[in-house]
Amino acid sequence: MNPNASHPKILPATPESIRLASQALRDGKLIGLPTETVYGLAARGDQPESVAKIFAAKQRPSTNPLILHVGDPDAVHSLVAMDSDITRRRFEAASSLWPGPLTLVLPRSTSVLDCVTAGGNTVAVRVPAHLVALQLLREISLPIAAPSANVSNYISPTRPEHVIDGLADSVEWVLDGGICDVGLESTVLSIADPSNPPTILREGVLSATKLESVFGEIVLSAAINNMELTKPPSDAPAASPGLHRRHYSPRTPLRLVRESDHASSANSDLRVLRIRLRGPASSLPGYVDVWSLSADGDPLEIANRLYETLRRADSGQFDQIEIDQMNVEDWSESGNANLIAAISDRLHRASNQDDAPLGR
Known part of the structure; x- marks a missing residue:
């Protein structure tokens, strides 16, 4: 738990608080829910009125589908339509990674609301690996x-205070689950089409190598295999959450720069912050401050600290933020190309730079 949480809507995750949050959900209200990835804005997923509150509070486009969270893999069966032996086999294999930072995309059942899937014919589901989330999900026994x-x-929240910063007026409670362990959104994996290999639609901490060992077959990556999933028609449902061109962005202008750049090219009158991905936070010409996400260049530490650091930078009275690009080929020693691609993708969307490579 977070001993510094002081807002009256932030509740310590006691059994009584979990019951209060569960009742709020049953009553159609929104709560802040901790998970191992990021904090979620939770509502019961079986009521259109409750789901509509999520879209209104987030100012979220209706074409951006939602993920349904449940407390146990068995609870997924009523939400999906697995009419293929291949799909069933893949589901059983993938669900062995639950609870965990994995979202599965499957054909939807008729019980799932159109507003959850953005009108698409698939649904995204997961079982989070966070004790507080699991306690609540198992108590409420509803898809959330x-x-x-x-x-x-805006930048995803990894602390309870981050939820309050942007959505205090929208949530009834925020359950304090501490700082998120992963700090980056879940891997989204589609197993909806039995005629195609399992395909990563949104990269996260899970590697394709790990997934292939579970499935016993090849796993494709939309990012690494250059599959075009990010530009559907404007009125069409996205293939996965998190694929909008601009996303995870601070309000302060953010530019990606080469890791080897050791001086800011910005106007000298600007207060420019440099965020290094690895190495020391040594002073550099043209920057009023230099921060480092990981002295050792550990991708897991970079992922864990990225959003919190961007939020801190956004409140730091800087005129501009410059942050290192992350290219897969420059980080091959990390051993997890998918995590590198995930970080690179988040940085690219945060900056919304046409000329910034994704490092594919």
Whole structure:
């Protein structure tokens, strides 16, 4: 728990608080829900009125589907339509990674609301690996829709205070689950089409190598295999949450720069912060301050600290933020190309730079 949480809507995750939060959900209200990835803005996913509150609070486009969270893999069966032996086999294999930072995309059942899937024919489901989330989900025994608890396009929250910063007027309670262990959104994996290999639609901490060992077959990556999933028609449902071109963005202008750049090219009158991905936070010409996400260049530490650091930078009276690009080929020694691609993708969307490579 977070001993510094002081807002009256932030509740310590006691059994009584979990009951209060569960009742709020049953009553159609929104809560802030901790998970191992980021904090979610949670509502019961079986009521259109409750789901509509998520879209209104986040100012989220209706074409952006939601993930349904449940407390046990068995609870997924009523939400999906697995009419293929291949799909059933893949589901049983993938669900062995639950609870965990994995979202599965499957054909939807007729019980799932159109507003949850953005009108698409698939549904995204997961079982989070966070004790507080699991306690609540198992107590309420309902599918809970829970995108990241922030206004759309802003930086995802990894602390309870981050939820309050943007959505205090929208949530009834925020359960304090401490700082998120992963700090980056879940891997989204589609197993909806039995005629195609399992495909990663949104990269996260899970590696394709790990997934292939579970499935016993090849796993494709939309990012690494250059599959075009990010530009559907504007009125069409996205293939996965988190694919909008601009996303995870601070309000302060953010630029990606080469890791080897050792001086700011910005106007000298600007207060520019440099965020290094690895190495020391040594002073550099043209920057009023230099921060480092990981002295040792550990991708897990970078992922864990990225959003919190961007939020801190956004409140730091800087005129501009410059942060290192992350290219897969420059980080090959990390051993997890998918995590590198995930971080690179988040940085690219945060900056919304046309000329910034994704490092594919």
